[in-house]
Amino acid sequence: MNKIRIAIFASGTGSNAVNLIRFFENDPAVEVAFVLSNKEDAKVLKSSKDMGVTALHFSNQQVADGTFLVDLCTKNSIDWIVLAGYLRLIPSELIQTFKQKMVNLHPSLLPMYGGEGMHGRNVHSAVLKNKENKSGITIHFVNEEFDKGEVIAQFHCALSPQDTIDDLERKIKYLEQTYFPTVVRGVILS
Numbered sequence: 403m404n405k406i407r408i409a410i411f412a413s414g415t416g417s418n419a420v421n422l423i424r425f426f427e428n429d430p431a432v433e434v435a436f437v438l439s440n441k442e443d444a445k446v447l448k449s450s451k452d453m454g455v456t457a458l459h460f461s462n463q464q465v466a467d468g469t470f471l472v473d474l475c476t477k478n479s480i481d482w483i484v485l486a487g488y489l490r491l492i493p494s495e496l497i498q499t500f501k502q503k504m505v506n507l508h509p510s511l512l513p514m515y516g517g518e519g520m521h522g523r524n525v526h527s528a529v530l531k532n533k534e535n536k537s538g539i540t541i542h543f544v545n546e547e548f549d550k551g552e553v554i555a556q557f558h559c560a561l562s563p564q565d566t567i568d569d570l571e572r573k574i575k576y577l578e579q580t581y582f583p584t585v586v587r588g589v590i591l592s
């Protein structure tokens with residue numbers, strides 16, 4: 403039986419991309435076909451390559467071209483796209499082609515702290531500024547509205563008044579590393 407092929411899009415460090423690659427390494431049903439980044443020097447490209455996964459770099463101009471991305475995914479027989487710290491807008495042609503087959507990971511409890519500019523430590527800093535007593539991660543489908551696709555799963559962490567951005571980042575990373583791959587596999591195979 404052919405495996406389900408996923409493409410991972412990432413722009414930065416890639417701790418989640420690496421975790422997904424490891425998780426699916428010997429999976430009987432799912433495989434990572436390639437990792438794509440819009441940043442040539444992104445750590446995620448080197449890490450993926452080191453793990454034996456095809457690592458592709460394309461310019462911001464190329465990744466803004468929906469036809470280009472749809473062709474790339476079609477040629478590589480991609481079934482699902484997983485966004486893991488991908489910071490560019492997804493062209494609507496790609497969203498339409500991968501309707502309910504494109505998943506994003508967001509480091510807050512959406513709908514709180516989502517939308518324009520809400521990524522990485524910006525999110526954590528806003529959460530702490532508002533003295534929230536919890537935060538967490540959201541795994542959701544991608545639709546045309548930024549951070550507003552149907553929620554697949556959320557996981558919480560408690561915050562204490564003493565928590566710094568580094569503390570919150572650590573808690574979020576823990577949730578991501580623990581839950582993201584399993585949820586991705588679950589939704590793909592459901």
Ligand code: GRF
Nearest residue numbers: 415416417418487507508509
């Ligand atoms: C993660 O916190 C994820 O929630 C968000 O971007 C960050 C990416 O981190 N979408 P990494 O590049 O996977 O380390």
